[in-house]
Amino acid sequence: MSKDRKLIKIATAGSVDDGKSTLIGRLLYDTHSLTTDKLEAIERNSRQKGYDYLDFSLATDGLVAEREQGITIDVAHIYFSTDKTNFIIADTPGHVEYTRNMVTGASTSQVAIILIDARKGVIEQTKRHFFISNLLRLGHVVVAINKMDLVDYDEATYLQIKEDFEVLVEKSNFRTEQITFIPISALKGENIAAKSELMPWYVGNTLLDHLEVLEPTDLFESSIARFPVQFVIRPKTEAFHDFRGFSGKLYGGNLKVGEKVTILPSFTESTIKSIHFFDQEIEEATPDSSIVISLADEVNVSRGDMLVRSEQIPQSAKQIRATICQVNHRPLRVGNKYTLQHGVNRVMAKVESIESLVHTDFSGDEPTEQLKLNDIGKVNFKLSKAIHYDPYSENKSNGSFILIDEGSYDTVSVGFIE
Numbered sequence: 127m128s129k130d131r132k133l134i135k136i137a138t139a140g141s142v143d144d145g146k147s148t149l150i151g152r153l154l155y156d157t158h159s160l161t162t163d164k165l166e167a168i169e170r171n172s173r174q175k176g177y178d179y180l181d182f183s184l185a186t187d188g189l190v191a192e193r194e195q196g197i198t199i200d201v202a203h204i205y206f207s208t209d210k211t212n213f214i215i216a217d218t219p220g221h222v223e224y225t226r227n228m229v230t231g232a233s234t235s236q237v238a239i240i241l242i243d244a245r246k247g248v249i250e251q252t253k254r255h256f257f258i259s260n261l262l263r264l265g266h267v268v269v270a271i272n273k274m275d276l277v278d279y280d281e282a283t284y285l286q287i288k289e290d291f292e293v294l295v296e297k298s299n300f301r302t303e304q305i306t307f308i309p310i311s312a313l314k315g316e317n318i319a320a321k322s323e324l325m326p327w328y329v330g331n332t333l334l335d336h337l338e339v340l341e342p343t344d345l346f347e348s349s350i351a352r353f354p355v356q357f358v359i360r361p362k363t364e365a366f367h368d369f370r371g372f373s374g375k376l377y378g379g380n381l382k383v384g385e386k387v388t389i390l391p392s393f394t395e396s397t398i399k400s401i402h403f404f405d406q407e408i409e410e411a412t413p414d415s416s417i418v419i420s421l422a423d424e425v426n427v428s429r430g431d432m433l434v435r436s437e438q439i440p441q442s443a444k445q446i447r448a449t450i451c452q453v454n455h456r457p458l459r460v461g462n463k464y465t466l467q468h469g470v471n472r473v474m475a476k477v478e479s480i481e482s483l484v485h486t487d488f489s490g491d492e493p494t495e496q497l498k499l500n501d502i503g504k505v506n507f508k509l510s511k512a513i514h515y516d517p518y519s520e521n522k523s524n525g526s527f528i529l530i531d532e533g534s535y536d537t538v539s540v541g542f543i544e
Contacts, residue, residue, distance in 0.1 A: 133212045218232065269308070474509065529541065
């Protein structure tokens with residue numbers, strides 16, 4: 127595989143029966159990414175069900191319950207590629223009770239594909255999924271208006287749905303996102319990999335062409351560099367007898383050899399002596415690179431510390447306000463105590479107050495005394511010690527956390543610091 131190939135991470139979203147699994151199956155089929163035995167199984171199962179077409183949803187619905195009910199329940203990560211690009215798709219559920227699955231599936235994605243059934247138009251789940259893409263700061267959203275074959279490929283239907291969706295965009299507080307509308311039929315393969323002759327009024331790219339022209343550098347989070355240390359490297363070999371490096375993944379921005387950095391939480395300063403990427407020594411590291419950094423001074427650095435540019439110190443506080451998505455059946459209430467994991471650091475956290483339950487249809491919020499499974503709300507926390515953070519809107523990795531139940535060790539909530 128060429129090292130010059132791009133990698134694009136995509137999250138699909140849409141209401142039940144909007145055709146997410148069929149769309150992904152069609153993409154796999156059109157890019158020749160289905161194995162022979164998988165394709166034969168799809169053909170066989172389609173015949174057994176009496177279909178006169180290939181049921182591509184069988185390519186992705188892996189759980190028995192999913193196949194029986196014809197719905198997506200779990201998050202599946204699917205891989206396919208073209209000549210130029212590798213893709214990873216997080217196929218997330220459409221049901222409202224699986225909102226938490228969409229949040230987790232979309233949290234590592236760069237692009238969201240929101241499907242809309244052309245017969246139904248913009249519905250509650252459409253609003254919820256667009257709200258979550260806003261919450262997670264996904265900078266590129268493709269609105270795929272599906273099942274155009276069931277509305278006779280009518281341009282007026284497409285334009286009305288586009289207009290309704292643009293009303294949501296106006297309510298969004300994330301103004302830098304790019305929205306692209308594409309009319310498709312996943313079942314028939316119209317505007318997926320080949321231009322549809324049945325919709326000559328549409329002059330844009332096919333879905334696959336559009337995804338291929340996206341550049342990862344345009345989709346990466348662009349912000350201030352943050353380097354949380356995951357491990358201290360001490361080879362103690364003859365060739366690297368005195369080497370001491372710090373490994374981790376770089377987020378937000380670049381770091382260069384010779385730059386002055388501050389180690390948090392000690393606030394000790396040093397200079398980057400070298401940067402290693404696998405077996406190469408490089409002068410500059412880019413965001414999302416897994417690297418090893420060595421420093422010019424013998425300073426104390428351990429797992430959980432963070433290296434930042436000395437002139438770009440993050441905020442530090444023992445009290446934070448965050449947007450929370452509840453992912454556990456146990457409600458979050460005032461006074462509850464949890465372990466808050468921020469990066470690789472863990473601190474004790476107490477729920478000081480719950481400001482509101484947020485409505486995911488952009489209609490505002492309301493007071494509440496608890497957050498239940500799949501609820502999204504505004505919460506204030508008091509921490510046992512200060513954390514060094516950025517607002518999620520400025521740095522995703524350093525502005526997010528999870529809450530862990532102290533007794534069961536279950537993940538209770540995911541949070542986005544404001």
